[in-house]
Amino acid sequence: MTSLPDIPLPSSIRSRYVENINGLTMHVLEAGFETRGRPCVLLLHGFPELAFSWRKVMPALAQAGYHVIAPDQRGYGRTTGWSAEYDGELAPFRLTNLVRDALGLVSAFGYRSVAAVIGHDFGSPVAAWCALLRPDVFRAVVMMSAPFAGPPKLPFDTADKPAPRAADDPVHRELAGLPRPRKHYQWYYSIRAANADMMSARQGLRDFLRGYYHHKSANWKDNQPYPLKSWSADELAKLPTYYVMDLAKTMPETVAEEMPSSAEIAANAWLPDAELAFYVSEYARTGFQGGLQWYRCGTSGAFDAELQLWSGKTIDVPSCFIAGRQDWGTYQRAGAVEAMQSSACSAMVGCHLVNGAGHWVQQEQPGEVNRLLLHFLEQTVRVQPS
Template sequence: MHLLEAGSADRPCVLLLHGFPEIAYSWRKVMPALAAAGYYVIAPDQRGYGRTTGWDPAYDGDLASFRLTNLVRDMVGLLAVLGLPSVNAVVGHDFGASVAAWCALLRPDIFRTVVLMSAPFAGPPAPDAPIAVDIHRALAALDRPRKHYQWFYATREANADMWRCRQGVHAFLRAYFHFKSGDWAGNNPVPLRGWTASELARMPTYYIMDLDRGMADTVASEMPPA
């Protein structure tokens, strides 16, 4: 597991868990400030990200190893290797918030406090939870057919769409992150009235994409000024 550290290991520990599409380096501007405040700060590349290895990377590989309980186990094992019986706080951003929440839920003796950023925790699924609407089919049936970006990222062709895009990876990432930033004029948050295709279609196309487009084409027109 690849790990970034800041501060002295004899101080209270804060564990930082990045989101998607990020790595531990995403915390580079936060870690020095926390260290200066008196904390020992650790930020790993989570399973499936960055320089951390140890799973089948093939598209058809076994996804069971990426269950949230295994991601929690990764953090418990990391702390054990570092000789840390507990952390003062686990901080999760985006998808890392889900991991942080489950860390605190499953092992409150180790993860004593939790901070969730960007992604609220819905809690464990209830035994009598209603059957989810097939939102992907509903999006595809709209007058302007759409698809959820997570559905696209789960397809076999998604990696090549971005990694081998015609504009090049650097230009793609510049446009992608500008499109999702506060600098993009179209990012005006609005409340959604429900988990329906018509409501989701109000979101920008980096979230609810056109059905016939990949992500590289979706963001290509949003390149920021040089």
Template sequence: MSTLPAYEAAMLPPGLRARLIPGINGLTMHVLEAGEPGRPCLLLLHGFPELAWSWRKVMPALAAAGYHVVAPDQRGYGRTTGWSADYDGDLAPFRMLNLVRDQLGLVAALGYGHVEAVIGHDFGSPVAAWCALIRPDIFRRVALMSAPFAGPPDLPEEDPNRQPAPDIHAALAALPRPRKHYQWYYSERGADENMWRCPQGVHAFLRAYYHVKSADWPANRPFHLAGWTAEALAQMPTYYIMDRDRGMAETVAPEMPGAEAIAACRWLPERDLAVYAAEYGRTGFQGGLNWYRCRTTGRFEAEAQVFAGRTIDVPSLFIAGASDWGIEQVPGALRRMRELACTRMSGVHLIPGAGHWVQQEQPERVAELLLAWLG
């Protein structure tokens, strides 16, 4: 993958700057920064399908409070290079422990012995959680956003009489309206092509995708699900539990907002969306999709079980949109995070007027909560 220059200053909000940092665990990492180097550092980790760009609205407020704020394009994304988009390539570089290794390398390259907090959104949330779980000496606090962390997987040897879980995929496919889980769809060979080469184009696809998972989509009214069963999961919107014979591009297309709604969307105006569309139009989505493949194949489960029973013991915080189904997509995960996985969680905040893209939809409130927590 060819190396592109960092974002030009003209495309960045005031107070932000961009640069490339080579030699980080095999990557040349593209990062956005705000605030002066040498100040206490905050590390911000994005999710899918986003970029460091997703933090553009909260970074200035955090920097104004005295922090050096750093947000990388993570492995598989944007202008960070050194990774392969080959579906048949090695998945190991995208496994969770190596994603943590990427962030350790970035902290070292920045010249810090530790960061004040690591803050992760969506798939960046488990990366942040694992950073704090494994290296609490370096990642002194952790804020998780939109995706609860239920802890490391258990050792199966602790319950040798446990029965195998029912095949949730067969059960979903057998529903009267046959369905499939989006994470396993994202693991299929054709998922990247479906979204990258969709008839409506990447810009329109992302507009519909971001819209349908935001508070702007009135059907986003999450509630607790009874359990990990096909009948319970099928109560979620189709961007999570998809129709069996549709790809994601076809799933979100009917919810494409009209011109008036797009013009009224202050949290993601067309000029901001164009940055996402240009980057994903160039790279495709496979880099981020490989993270899902690491999870769904189970290939690295035993490695994660090394940390079975270990808790996050640094100060922690959880923030999500009140209209975000992500907090309920794994039944019981929110409770496990609060009661078991995080021993020093100071609060769970569900922000009205925000869906899944909470730091973009309600950046002022997110920055306020983070700064109050940081003290």
């Protein structure tokens, strides 16, 4: 790994490796490491991102007195020890094992507990499950861009009226049968061809990622989200094509239709070409399958029974939700953001939508995200036992 190029980071962030973390050698970005005894904050990225996505957040948290740790999660970047063969074992990528990765990492750094775990996109459910399963370690949680509606429910009151057998969700057949046939991106990401589609994108990997990040950002002016009424084909078809795709198209073909102009790319201050180039170089080296395995764990239903062990359990540590106001991710699963606030989290102290941000909220509007995070930490660290 010593031959890999340097990461374009602020001088206050360092890159390092930590061995023997649940079978992984984890690549970690770290800030606030200069003095010992600081409270720790753990940052968990999403797809298709890396620890690098926190580069604009880490210095502010460190400046406020925190030791900030952001790993490349299992399946991503410079972390090694995982295998993403499509026909290989999925179990290492299931949510409970991702929590074990996070727990092992903070323990390796010598922490019995952390002030907060903060997750974005697919890192959001990992952070939520960290707080749900080990509230003694993860004493507060911030979920970003992906609301947490709670653990899957166990069948209830079925002794005399048995529940129907689990079957394929009919919504997928209904989506395919619409006048404009569609498919859900998570199920597309679960097919064998998805990784190859992206790695061999006709427009090239760089333009594919540029188009993908653009399409889901506030820069794409058609991102004007609103709540959906139900998990149904007619409602899901209202989502942009990066979520509910045209049936015959790949993801590279989907985002190519909304490729930003040269002028728009030049004006993009939140992801200039030099920073995009790092994402491109890392995914060119690793591919996307490591991240896609996470989607397959969910769409397969293979680990639902394990997660039902915590059916009805709530997140009882202080919690907060932050997303871009122009992010459809808040509403892509009907009722999730409402369930998060009303039933899944018993101590939610804030739900914030940030103006001028789409899905990549901490990259698009880092100043406001940092303000919200620091305010949340000031509120919660004060009341945590030492």
